[in-house]
Amino acid sequence: MKNISIKEIAKLSGVSTATVSRVINNNGRFSEETRQKVLRVMEETGYQMNYSAKTLRMNKSFSIGILVPDITNYFFANVVEKIETILFDQGYSTIICNTGRNVEKEAAYLSMLEGKMIDGLIIISGADEFEFQVQNDKKTIPYICIDREPKEKNKTVFVSSNHYQGAFEAAEHLLQQGVKHPIIVMHQRNSSSAKERLDGFKDALKKNNYSFNPDKHRLDFNLDSSHDKKSLQEFLQQQNDVDGLFAINDDIALNILDYLREFEVAVPAQMKVIGFDNVPAGQHSAPRLTSINQDTQKIAEMATSSLIKLIDGNKEIQGEISLVPVQLIRREST
C-alpha cells in the first residue's frame, strides 16, 4: 500500500487540503456530507495519519499522559483504568507511565511525554508537591493532580479523596465500638494523602478528649515483613492496653491481621482493626476487613472533566480543589 498524501486525499474527495485537514482534526467548519466523503476516501486509500508529523503541524495529539507511582497498587490501577475508559470515549488515547516512586524516572517520563506532544497530563500521588518544570516555555501542558498537591495551585486543579474525613471516621468508628486505646499504623512514605489521614486520626482523638502522643498512638512500619511484625509485637508489649488499630492502608491492615493471628490476639474481640482503600483482598480475609472506600469512579470523572476543560482553554477552573467523599465499609474486623 503506497503512502498517500493529504493533497491526494483532497483531490480524490473533491475538496481543498484545508478541508481534509479540518476533517482529520475534527476542527473548524465542514458539512457532515463532506466529512463522510473525506473519511470514505481515506478508508479506501488506506491513508494513515502520521501522528508525529500531524502533531508538529497542528499542535494537538489527542493523547494524554498519566504518571502513576505504582500500577500494581489496587487504588492507583483502578483510578487509571477508569480514567482511560472515560478519556477513550472522548477521543483521547491514554499513555500510562509507571514512575516506581522514583524522582529521576518521573522526570524522564515527563520529558518523554513532552516529546510525544501530549495535550494534557494527569499526575497521581507521589512524594512532595508536584511542579511541572517545562524546559521550553513556548508551550505549557495543562495538567491536573490527583492525591498530590500541585506547587502552583492557581494553575491547575487538585482532585483527591477526602482522606482527612476517612481517617476521622475510621478513628471515630473504633471509639464507637468501645476502643479505649486506638493507634494509627503508618508507613514512612511521604505523601499528601498520608499526611491528611494522620491529621484526621489525630483530630478525631482530640474531639474525643485524647491527647495524641506519638509514642502511645502511632507506629511506623517500614514495609519489610519481618521487621514490621517485630515492631508491632514490641509496640503492643509496651502499650499493652491497645485495643484498636487504624492502618493507613489495607495492605498494612491485612498484614497486621496475619501478625495478630500469629500473636494469638483475637480480632475483633481483643483488637479492632480498620484499613483504608477497600481492596478486594479485604473481602476474603479472616476476619473480613472493615475499611474506607475511595470512590475511584468519581475521582476519575472529576479529573478527566477538569483536564479536558483546561485543554480547551477554560482557565476559570484553575485553582479548584475537589475533595471526593469516602465511605466506611463495615465488616468483621471491628
Added chain:
Amino acid sequence: MKNISIKEIAKLSGVSTATVSRVINNNGRFSEETRQKVLRVMEETGYQMNYSAKTLRMNKSFSIGILVPDITNYFFANVVEKIETILFDQGYSTIICNTGRNVEKEAAYLSMLEGKMIDGLIIISGADEFEFQVQNDKKTIPYICIDREPKEKNKTVFVSSNHYQGAFEAAEHLLQQGVKHPIIVMHQRNSSSAKERLDGFKDALKKNNYSFNPDKHRLDFNLDSSHDKKSLQEFLQQQNDVDGLFAINDDIALNILDYLREFEVAVPAQMKVIGFDNVPAGQHSAPRLTSINQDTQKIAEMATSSLIKLIDGNKEIQGEISLVPVQLIRREST
C-alpha cells in the same frame, strides 16, 4: 528560555552539528570529552530535544509500547511493572496502554503507538491470535507476545508461563491429597492461557485414569457473583461427590472459598481448593489459598531481552517460544 538549535549547540561546543547529533542519539563515534562538552552546553543553554522531530529524522524513539488487557489484574500489572523497570534501565521509556479486553480499543492504541514512533511493542494476553496489521508497509515494528499466540509465529517471539504444566500439577496435587472427583472452574473468556490450563487439567485426569466429561468435571463461571454462586451450588447438588476444585485463577478461587463458607462446606476437609496466579489476597484468605505461582520477573526478563534483540535487528530469535516454569505454592486450602 529561548529555543536553541543544534547548530547553535554545535557552535558553542566547538564541534560539528553531526557530532552534536551523534551525542544526542548516542550513536556513532565521539570521545567522552566531546560528549561531556556537548552535554554541558546543552544543559547550560536549556536545550530540549524535540523528540517527535528527532524521531522523524532518526527513526528511533527509545520508547516501547505495551498493550495490556486490564491493568487492575494482579498478574498483568506485575509483569508490566517489571518490564518497565528493566526497559528503563536500558534507556527505553515504556508507554503502557490499557485495552480493556476490547478489540476496537486495541486497534486504536496500536495505531496511536505507531504514530508515536515506538521502537518495539509488547502484547500481553487478549483474545484470539495477535496479528499486527501495519497499515503503512514501509515500516515494521518489532513485537513480542506474552500469553498470546502470535499469528505469524516465525516473525516474533512468544513468551508464556507454562500454563499447561501448572494446571497439570494443580490437578495432580488434588489427586495426591485424596481427591476422588476433581473439577475445573473456568471463565468464558477466550485466551490461550485458559486453553492451556484446561488441557493440563484434562491430561492430568487422563494420566490418572479418569475420562474427562465436561458435565462431570467442568463448571463455567460468567464472572457475575450471584449467578456464579447459584451455578456452583447447582453443580455441587448434581455432582454431590465433588471433593476437589481447581479454579482457573485466584480471583475465582477466592470467590469460591466465600461461597463454600456460605454453603457450610468445610475447606479443606470436605473440599480441596487450588487456584492459579498466587495473588497476595490468597495469603490472607480463610483458609489461605494453595495456588500456582507465575514467575513474573523471569517473564519480564525474557520478553524484554527478546524484544531488544529484535529491535537491534537480530532475526535469529524469530520464531522462538519460551515457556517459563511455574511453581505450586501449597497453603491451607488443600
